[in-house]
Amino acid sequence: MKASETHLRNLLGNNNIQFQVPLFQRPYSWKKENWEILWEDLMRIYRDEITGSYFLGSLVTQSLPGSADGICPFLIIDGQQRLTTLTIILASLKGYLKKSRQAEDKKIAEELYECYLVNKFQQKEDYYKILPTQDDREVYQGIVKGKSNKDFKNQVKDKNIYKAYSFFESSLKKIPFNTKAEQILNFKKIKNIILEQLVLVNITSEDKDNPYLIFESLNNKGQELTQADLVRNYLFMKLPTDRQSSVYEGKWLPIETTFKENNQKEDKYSELITDFFWFYLRKDGKSITKKEVYQTIKNQIDNYNCDIEDEINTIIKFAKYY
Numbered sequence: 080m081k082a083s084e085t086h087l088r089n090l091l092g093n094n095n096i097q098f099q100v101p102l103f104q105r106p107y108s109w110k111k112e113n114w115e116i117l118w119e120d121l122m123r124i125y126r127d128e129i130t131g132s133y134f135l136g137s138l139v140t141q142s143l144p145g146s147a148d149g150i151c152p153f154l155i156i157d158g159q160q161r162l163t164t165l166t167i168i169l170a171s172l173k174g175y176l177k178k179s180r181q182a183e184d185k186k187i188a189e190e191l192y193e194c195y196l197v198n199k200f201q202q203k204e205d206y207y208k209i210l211p212t213q214d215d216r217e218v219y220q221g222i223v224k225g226k227s228n229k230d231f232k233n234q235v236k237d238k239n240i241y242k243a244y245s246f247f248e249s250s251l252k253k254i255p256f257n258t259k260a261e262q263i264l265n266f267k268k269i270k271n272i273i274l275e276q277l278v279l280v281n282i283t284s285e286d287k288d289n290p291y292l293i294f295e296s297l298n299n300k301g302q303e304l305t306q307a308d309l310v311r312n313y314l315f316m317k318l319p320t321d322r323q324s325s326v327y328e329g330k331w332l333p334i335e336t337t338f339k340e341n342n343q344k345e346d347k348y349s350e351l352i353t354d355f356f357w358f359y360l361r362k363d364g365k366s367i368t369k370k371e372v373y374q375t376i377k378n379q380i381d382n383y384n385c386d387i388e389d390e391i392n393t394i395i396k397f398a399k400y401y
Contacts, residue, residue, distance in 0.1 A: 082282045087165055088274040090138075090281065091195040091208050097150045098140065099210045100159045102315070102327050105308050105349065106214040107240040109160050114246045117164065122254075124272050125265070132278040136161055139282045150198060150205045153283070159211075161279075163219070164243060166209050168273060169195055170222050171247035176266060177225065187270060195274070196223050213332065215240045306372040307352035313377055314394075317387040326391060334398045355401045359394065 090098075123129045138158035142151075155162065169191050176188035193199050197206050204210055211219045218235045222244045235241055254265070311331070315323050338355075339348045356372045367375050380390060 082280055085279055085281045086132075086275050086277060087169075087195070087279075090162075090279070091166070092274075093151070095150045095198050095201060095205075097152045097198065097205065097208060097210055098155050098162060099143070099152055100155050100163070100212050100215075101312070102212055102324060104159065104212055104312060106212050106238070107160065107163055107219075107243070109164055109239065109243060111242075111246065113160075114164070114243055118247065118250050121168075121269070121272060124276055125269060132276055135165075135277045135279050137280045137282055138162060142283060150201060158279075163209060163211060163215075163240070165273060165277070166196060167219075167222065167240070167243050168247050170225075171244055171251060172266070172270065172273075174225050175248060175251045184266065187266060191270065192223075192225075211240070213328065214238075214335075305349040305353050306369060307349045307356060309373040310356055310376050311352075313373070313380075314387065314391055317380070318391070322388065326388065330391065330395050334395055355398055356394075358401060359397050362397070 090096075120129070120133060124133055136158065138161070139156040140153040140158075141156055143154055144152075173188045173191040173196065176184040176191075179185060179188075196208055198208065204216075207220060207223060209219070210216065215238065218238050218241050221235075222241070254269075315327060315331075318326060335348070335352070338351050342348045342351055353369060353372060356376065357367070357369050360367055360372060360375055365375070379385070380387065
């Protein structure tokens with residue numbers, strides 16, 4: 080593994096680069112309190128109350144095979160929340176400046192879009208610098224492309240990723256300026272703060288490294304991932320790469336959607352799935368606690384050399400019964 084200090088301009092400024100959130104990871108889950116803390120820190124830098132660089136955390140990625148005429152893809156093993164949030168702020172700033180009548184504002188908006196949000200000469204999903212999970216992909220791509228609020232469906236507006244965009248869009252409107260010249264100058268300053276003063280430690284793993292072992296080490300020691308999140312990530316990282324997308328979209332995602340529809344608060348649906356796993360493991364008489372769900376399923380699969388797709392099919396069958 081290789082670690083280096085970097086910032087957003089270096090990460091996203093390269094042509095034809097893409098950071099992919101594994102399809103089996105949890106959807107975007109930062110909340111208002113996370114956005115408020117980040118925004119206040121940005122404004123403290125903006126007001127020169129914090130000088131120099133500001134350390135934002137780590138980003139763990141793994142290089143994936145690319146093609147000569149396509150993108151250079153990286154799998155995000157850890158850090159999807161902060162990286163996605165930063166690009167949402169860039170999209171908010173781009174959308175805000177695009178509405179301006181000032182040519183300089185529009186120029187900044189165009190730069191943000193073409194250099195840091197999209198791969199200008201690519202098509203379809205390769206077009207985007209960040210590719211979230213399937214559950215967030217449509218709304219994220221709409222945000223990047225600059226859809227108006229009325230273009231989004233009501234159910235989309237309940238997603239955290241859309242709420243984040245609305246929060247930062249509203250926050251930008253509240254920044255006080257004395258003159259139009261000051262506004263142009265300070266939007267440049269805000270752009271440069273986001274791109275250059277927020278420091279990340281980028282840790283890139285090699286092809287021979289096991290991405291799941293890295294993920295487990297980072298996220299099974301005190302992080303707030305639920306037992307259901309850990310089980311899902313483990314199962315799909317065990318699947319062959321060429322089977323992950325079809326099994327997830329065709330079998331697993333419909334079950335998750337059902338759990339969401341049966342829960343009034345979408346961000347709590349993982350707790351319902353954890354309950355299901357708990358009952359699933361106890362059906363054979365095992366006495367375990369909910370905190371042992373992930374480790375029990377992992378041990379079963381590791382110790383008995385189960386066919387992973389057969390195991391997923393069995394879990395989905397019992398989820399339907401449940």
